[in-house]
Amino acid sequence: MKRREFLSAAAASAYQASDKKIRLAVVGGGFGATFHWHEHPNCVVTAVTDLYAERRKRLRDQYKCDNVYESFEDLLKKRNDIDAVAVFSGAPDHVKHTKMCMERGLHVCCAVPACFSLEEAEQLRAVKEKTGLRYMMAESSYYRQAAIFARNTYQAGGFGEILYSEVEYYHDFDFEERLNKRPSLYYHPDGSNSWRQGMPPMHYPTHSLGFVVGVTGERIATVSCLGIEERAKAARLKSNPYKNALFNEVALLRTSKGHMVRHNECRQIAASEMERAQWYGTKGSLLMAKPGIHGDIWQDRYGKPRPAEAPKYWQSDLLPPAMRHDSGHGGSAVFICAEFINALIGSREPAVHVYDALAMTVPGIIAHQSALKNGELMKVPGFDRG
Ligand SMILES: NC(=O)c1ccc[n+]([C@@H]2O[C@H](COP(=O)([O-])OP(=O)(O)OC[C@H]3O[C@@H](n4cnc5c(N)ncnc54)[C@H](O)[C@@H]3O)[C@@H](O)[C@H]2O)c1
Known part of the structure; x- marks a missing residue:
């Protein structure tokens, strides 16, 4: 795979100016x-x-608005x-807020995860299909x-078939952060407990599964998951609204094409915040950078590992000129804004549409159910177009 081939694949959906x-x-x-909506x-x-x-x-x-x-309702x-x-x-x-929008005829770009339960997954798909927004x-x-x-x-055939991926999101939330005068996502600005306290890690699986669904488009068919209790704090942790004591969860998944994924979601562990993947194919493999340790690595089959260096796509004409700069979470923030607005302007579905969003979210809900049953192998229901 030549570097210019990667770039030309990306240029397929260049930004089109419009009034x-x-x-x-x-x-x-x-x-x-x-x-970066305002840009x-x-x-x-x-x-x-x-x-x-x-x-x-x-x-x-931020948005000069x-x-x-004082409230969305207002x-x-x-x-x-x-x-x-x-x-x-x-x-x-x-899901509540997305429905409030769509029932009033408004398109939605929503933060992750798409939903928290299978009932909500069904509601989300239904409101999208009913309104066509x-x-x-x-x-x-x-x-x-x-x-x-x-x-x-992948689309250019460089991996061959991706047989196995390792995907993970580590974010070590510490109850003592606030006592230690470090900012903590476990608390709202008024000091009350935030929704993150006790949330089953697998209910927030999209950063990891985005590396599967967002690369090959595959769906997860089955999952077996185990969780680790935070023993020292179990009693305190169980008092959370989710009654959950599992703070690190590790799953093995099989895709609908028979491929395998090892998926980790850890929230109480000595690891720096990290969203990462490794994709192993029949022709080649790609290992995403470990920040502070090594950069991206490519390996051809029978070849030696070598630095891969992903292009800086934010410099390309995928984005309107004012947005061609680095941005939060690995350069993603400008792309999310541009893609949503470009899709509305072009009257087309955006990337990470409702079906992909549910395919990145629902397997985690089932994974947590599996962890509560000590790793029982469970089927993942599909939420593609009915
Ligand atoms: N990498 C990522 O994709 C990433 C990173 C961080 C957060 N997130 C997601 O983004 C979302 C926001 O994250 P956060 O850390 O800011 O969460 P948060 O709970 O700190 O902030 C949510 C904000 O929404 C406001 N809000 C809630 N209901 C409202 C209403 N009815 N009217 C007006 N405002 C209302 C709250 O006041 C609060 O400030 C979360 O869903 C989270 O999962 C994603």
């Missing part, structure tokens, strides 16, 4: 205030909202100049530069 404008509301001023020439941020004053200010400053509301009541909503509220609210899940793994590189390499 259209998408009027966007943004909900959630935590992670939701780190995007897209076809997007205008018309309203923003958060429940907390300091976060409303972040949204106002003075139409600020925003929806007062504005009728919105085409689409960027939903960056907490994970348990995603566009839905995109803002999965950063899909647009990490190494993941774009892997997807293009």
Whole structure:
């Protein structure tokens, strides 16, 4: 595989200039205030909202938008100049907020995960299919530069058949962070417990499964998962709303094409925050960088491992000129904004549409059920177009 072949594969969907404008509301001023909607020439941020004053200010400053509301409900009541909503509220609210939007005729770009239960998965698919509106899940793994590189390499045949992948997301949340005066995602700005406390790790599987579904398009057919209890803190941890004591979960998955995936979600472990994959194919393999240890590595079959260096896709014409810069989570933030707006302008489904979003989310829900049954092999229901 030559470098220019990777780049030309990426250039297939170059940004097309247009006069259209998408009027966007943004909900959630935590992670939701780190995007680049205002840099897209076809997007205008018309309203923003958060429940907390300091976060409303972040949204106002980031998106240069003075139409600020104290709740999403209030925003929806007062504005009728919105085409689409960027939903960056907490994970348990995603389906509720997506439905509130779609039932009012608004397209949605929603933070991960897509849903928290099979019932919600069904509701999400139903509202999307009933309304015909566009839905995109803002999965950063899909647009990490190494993941774009892997997807293009796969599509160009560079891997051959990917037989086995290893995917993982490590994020070591520490209860004592706040006591130690370090910022903690375990607490809301008012000091109350956030939805992250106790959440089963496999209910947040999309960063890892984005490296499978987002590269080969395969669906997960079966899963067996084991969990590790945080013994020292088990009693305290079990008092969380999810009644969950499993804080590290490890799964083996089989795809609908018979390939295998080892999938780790760990939240109480000595590891730096890391979303990573290794793809092993019949012709070649790609190992994503381990930050601080090594860069991306490519290996041809029977060859020796060598540095691979994924292109900086954000420099290419995939993006409008103003957005051709590095951005959060492996360069993904500008791509997520551009793809959603480009899809609305072009009247097409975005990447990471509702079916891919559910294929990245639902296997984790089943994996956690398997972990509660000590690794029972379970079937993963499909949520592709009915
Ligand atoms: N790499 C990634 O893709 C990535 C990284 C971080 C977070 N996330 C996702 O992004 C989302 C936001 O993450 P976060 O860390 O900012 O979470 P958070 O809980 O800190 O922030 C969510 C915000 O939504 C606001 N909100 C909730 N309901 C609202 C309502 N009815 N009206 C107005 N505002 C409302 C809250 O006030 C809060 O500030 C989460 O779903 C998370 O899963 C994804």
